[in-house]
Structure formats: structure tokens, C-alpha cells
Amino acid sequence: MEKTNWEELNAELQKELTVDNEQFYVNLLIYVRAKTMIRDHEKAEELLLEILQDILEAQEQGISAEEYFGKNPKQIADEMIANLPIxxxxxxxxxxxxxxxxxxxxFFPTMVFPxxxxxxxKLLIGGLAATVFAILAMKLLGYSAYRYQSKFWRLVPYLFVAVGLIGCIALLDFISTPLTISISPTIGILLILLMSAIVAGLFYKEKDKxxxxxxxxxxxxxxxxxxxxxxDAFSGLLNSKRGALIIAGCLIAAMIAQYVIIFVVYRRQKNRSLKS
Structure with a gap:
């Protein structure tokens, strides 16, 4: 039997919520996911789906999520979380x-310079730091879900984690370890192609792109x-003035494209919320 994708089903059902009910549920969802990091993930997602279905049933009867669950959803969530297995x-x-x-x-920025x-x-240290900040981000988001109501204070956890992560990455430039390897140009090209294929495959399978x-x-x-x-035909380009200009131009173009995509994605997500 095929395993149920609870998160995907959850995301689909959320589209049926009203604006107020969606805000109520999103806060609850963030809080539950942040508080259940060491508990059974599948059971937690089942719990969130059950809550969502209850909210939708109440919504059909003209009852808001706040009326259905009361004005202290954090307490109800804590009681439910306590019953989930670790x-x-x-x-x-x-x-x-x-x-x-x-x-x-x-990986890809590291492989630019042959x-x-x-x-x-250094990559392992950076990965561990990224993991710590990812966990910290979830904890802060869960903490702020019912702690702060203003948009400014809700942004503080994001800003704190972003600044901390950028600072950590910057410090990595001054760190070096003995665990270094040098690879030939041919092996380097094969690794880039292999990683590109893996990333493309993962991106293709990802539902929320x-x-x-x-x-x-x-x-x-x-x-x-x-x-x-x-x-070989372009090996000398990297150290030339012309090559430096080309690299700078490509990086600027990629950065502009990245910000354009972020803006488009943000507008699309905003329009979806308004239609809910």
C-alpha cells in the first residue's frame, strides 16, 4: 500500500480555508511542527491533518476556527503534543x-575554481552550523507563533537566524582543515554533471517548487x-581580466534572476492567500 503524503494532503486542504481560519491554522501548524521535532513526524502530521479537517467541518457550519477551538489554541496543542510518541x-x-x-x-560554488x-x-562544519540554525529557526518560529502578534516581531526570528547564518558562513572563510582533496578537471566535470542530475531529479519530484x-x-x-x-579551451580565461568581467557579469545576472524569481514567487503566494 502506498504511503500517505500527509504534508501534501495538508497543503491541498489548506486552500479551502477562509483567510481568518487559514491564519489561525498556520499559527497552529508552525507551533506543532516546531514542538514535535523529537516526536514521531508521521503521527504529528496526522494530528495536524485531523485538526485541519475539524476546522473545515466547522467552517462549513459557519463556525470559525477560533470559536471551535477557543481563544487558547496553544494549550490545546500542548495537550495533543504531549500524547505523541517520542x-x-x-x-x-x-x-x-x-x-x-x-x-x-x-557544492557548486566550491567547484567553480578548478x-x-x-x-x-569546512563543508562539514558549515553543514552542522546550517543544521543548528535550521533547528533554531523552527524553535523561534514556534515560540513566536502565539507570543507576538505584530508583523515586526514576527519577522525578528527570521532576521535573527538570517544574520546568524550569514555571519557563520562568513567566518568559514577564515577556517581551514586538513581534510582537503584536489580533483582532476575530468573528475570535476563528472561530479558537477552527476550533482546537477541529482538536483534536477529532486527538483522534478518536489511538489512545492x-x-x-x-x-x-x-x-x-x-x-x-x-x-x-x-x-582546456577556457582554462586561461579564469585568470584574465576579460574572464573576471565575464564571471562578474554572470554572477550579477544570476543574482538579478534570483531576486526576480523571489518576487514572482512571493506575489504568487500572496495571490493564492487572497483567493482562499
């Missing part, structure tokens, strides 16, 4: 996903650059 392995898998995502995103050795130790679309321009730019600079 599953440390789910938390470990979440950490592995965060590390893998970081390594995939940082003569630069790959510092595996909006989250990953902004990463496509910079990753594509870095992948193409990493391949071109490993070809």
Missing part, C-alpha cells in the same frame, strides 16, 4: 536533510562556470 530518529533524519541540503547548495582544493572539513526556484539561477551559473573553466 521518535529521536525523525529528528536525526531532519538533521541529515539539513546537512545534505547545505552540502548540495555549497585549482582550488575542496575542504571537506516555489521554495527551491530561487536557487536555480545561481546553482546553474556555478555549474556551467565550473564545467567551462575545466575545459
Amino acid at each position: 521518535n529521536v530518529w525523525d529528528a536525526v533524519k531532519l538533521g541529515l536533510v539539513a546537512i545534505t541540503s547545505y552540502l548540495v547548495v555549497t 585549482d582550488k582544493a575542496i575542504d571537506l572539513g 516555489d521554495l527551491w526556484l530561487p536557487f536555480i539561477p545561481p546553482l546553474t551559473c556555478n555549474a556551467i562556470g565550473g564545467i567551462i573553466f575545466r575545459l
